[in-house]
Amino acid sequence: MQTRTLPSSSSASPSAVPPRGEASLRHLPVNLFASVMGLSGLTLAWRVAHTSLGLPAVVGEAVGALALGVFLLLAAAYLTKLVRHPEVVHAEFHHPVAGSFFGTIVIAVLLLSSVVAPYSEAAARILWTVGAAATVILSFIVVSRLLKGEVDASHAVPAWLIPGVATLDIAVTGGHMPMAWAAEMNLLASAVGAMLALVLFAMIVSRLVHRDRLPAAMTPSLMILVAPFAVGFLAYTNVVGGIDRFAALLFYFALFMFAVVAPKVFRRGIAFSPAWWAIGFPIAALANAALRYAELRGSLPLWVIAIALLGLLSLAMAVLTVRTLRIAFNGKLLA
Structure with a gap:
């Protein structure tokens, strides 16, 4: 069977997006919201490290403020893009690859609910409720699209996991929500997210094994393969209220996948682009999982792994x- 060349993950479709030239908001890639995911994950990891290791709390809180500022800036910019260039946003959303990156927006909202929680419980509740509702709707849309049939198997790339991981993030960030219905929402999210992650993971691995390798520009997205298991660890432990052997299995498989994909991602010859932000949240989820697991076990090798991942x-x-920032200031980000 002949395979197709995959388009860049940060574009919509060749017919919908005009040739790149002058800087314009129409070229703002939706996958830039992955930066908020990575920064928010780093904030939460430093908070765990502060509690467990006594590391400075100011680091995590400063990164959290940055994450919130970046989200507000990107949200304003992307809403402007939606108003001025709705056809481009429509093409992105319906693109078989780029459409998955809209999951980065809802994950960012969910993670920010945890970032702001120590400062405003009301704001945390609102962000989590909005993020959870949007995530469930997005997951419904993604599954409905897949079940229409005639989906090109070559489009089964790691970015497909983002909507499934987004559903798991409802339970990751909602473990301490006081609303009476939050516990049921966390169970629903865990069920949907777990099954989506498993099914999509199998489809993606099959594509990676049997089809052409990913284009170089999409190579950083291989790190997303770590996310279902690292995020699954965090979601599962929040739902059951502790770390058991099944949680340990999830953690160790996430660690194994990281060891497998890291040499493929961190190598020379891959030009920098916003697609590199795809590595942030999977590593953040693994670092958070490692810190929590090391805290439970109290093992020196586990602490070494956790600190290394945080570093x-x-x-x-x-x-x-x-x-x-460099490509933003020189105009290449929106060119």
Whole structure:
């Protein structure tokens, strides 16, 4: 069977998006919301490290403020894009690859509910409720599209996991929501997210094994393969109220997948683009899981792994932030 060349994950469709030239908001990629995911995940990891290891709390809180500011900036910019260029946003949303990145918006909202929780419980409730509702709707749309049939198997790329992981993030961020209905929402989200993650993970691995390798520009998205298991660990432990052996299995498989994909992602020859933000949240989820598991076990090797992941995540977020600012200021980000 002949395979098709995959388009860039940050574009919509060749016919819908005009040739790149002048800087314009019409070229603002939706996957930039992954930056908010990574920064928010880093905030939560530093909070755990502060509690467990006594690391400075100010680091995590400063990153959290940055995450909130970036989200507000991106939200304003993307809403402007929607108003001025609705046909481009429509094409992005319905694109078989780029459409999955709309999940980064709802995940960002869910994570920000945890970021702001220590400062405003009311704001946290509102953000989580809006994010949870939007995530369930998005998951419904994604599954409905797939069940229409005639989906090109070559489009089964790691980005497809984002809507499923988004559903799991409802339980990750909603474990302490006081509303009477929150517990049932967390169970619903865990059920939907777990099954979506497993089914989509199998489809994606099959595509990666039997079809052409991903284009170089999409290589960073391989890190998303870690997310279902790391996020699954966090969601499961929130729902059951503790870390048991099944949670440990999820953590160790996430760690195994990270060891497999990291050498494929962190190599020379892959140009920087907003697609690199795809590495942020999976590593953040794994770092949070590692810190929690190390805290439970109290094992030195586990603490070494957890601290190393936190260091890698902090470095990666710093590099991605600087490089994104660089292409934003020189006009290449929207060109």
